[in-house]
Amino acid sequence: MRLTETAYAKINLALHVRKRREDGYHELETLFAFVDCGDVLTARRADEDRLTTVGPFATALDNPFDNIVMQALSALPRPDGLDVTLEKNLPVAAGLGGGSADAGALFRMVRNAFGLPGDWRERAARLGADVPACVDSDMHIGLGTGAQRIEVENDMAGMAVLLVNPLVPVPTGPVFKAWDGIDQGPLPDGSARTIAREGRNDLRAPAIEICPQIATVLDALQATDPWMQEMSGSGATCFALYESAEIRDSAAQKLGLDHSDWWQMKGFLR
Structure with missing residues (x-):
């Protein structure tokens, strides 16, 4: 077996x-x-x-x-x-x-x-x-x-994803400790697309304080014209979502040439 x-x-x-x-x-x-x-x-x-x-x-x-x-x-x-x-x-x-x-x-x-x-x-x-x-x-x-x-309406299944990490480990504990403690409000209502578009990652700012390379990755992903880009969890991995695999693959190729020391992985949302 x-x-x-x-x-x-x-x-x-x-x-x-x-x-x-x-x-x-x-x-x-x-x-x-x-x-x-x-x-x-x-x-x-x-x-x-x-x-x-x-x-x-x-x-x-x-x-x-x-x-x-x-x-x-x-x-x-x-x-x-x-x-x-x-x-x-x-x-x-x-x-x-x-x-x-x-x-x-x-x-x-x-x-x-x-x-x-x-x-x-x-x-x-x-x-x-x-x-x-x-x-x-x-x-x-x-x-x-x-x-x-x-449960949430998953109207994002199949979207092309590019994961990028500058290969700097960012432990979760220090990021939470650096959070400013200000409650910015709940998740928006709606389907997954609405929540992803209108929501935020409250840990992005404290993670960037600890690992400034995260901001560099996010800027590089934004330059590839994705549907959205954001940091995942407490970092340092960032992701970009694309409406097609072809656009994602082109972005991955460009980032690979410009930042050969970054880790990346391509996939699709489940």
Whole structure:
């Protein structure tokens, strides 16, 4: 038996920070979207759980026992172990939910092979606020710490996406700490296109303070005339959406020539 799952890259089409909670987390309103590419997990049944990490960003995960995939394996009861290989294609600390996406893919893998316990959402949330959303990997509004979901009209499926990162890691904690604490209001009402157009990312300014290269990436993406461009999550990855793959591919080629040291990935919204 061989299992394969893509850990779909998560992007925040809008991210409104409303207030700081008593538990230290922040009250969020976000429009989650997922790109049809990312890390790749493969697995086969084994006597015990094992994890091997390969791929261009494998060296960033130097302790496999501290990896969220191993934590996800420990969180899910199964009759057999899984020998998992994680192909790490997404940069770490990049605002793409990479670790959460890996855990989400692992949950789907276990669901397909063994089934999930009825409280799987609670188990996923204990691993990280974004993990339940990454198990679903569908467009929706996330509330609270991101674990509560509200359905939204997905009128953006199939849009061409370009992800760009200047290869500067930006840890989430310092970005939230640098947020000015001013509540700028809730997400707008409407379909995904409306929310993406009229919403904002409240973490963009504090992330740019920590990593000025984010502003350079956003300016470069804006120059390619996309439908929209924004920073994802707490950075440093930025994304641009295009009405066609041809326009996106042309933009990717130009950015690759002008900024050969930047990481990029092309895909489509799910």
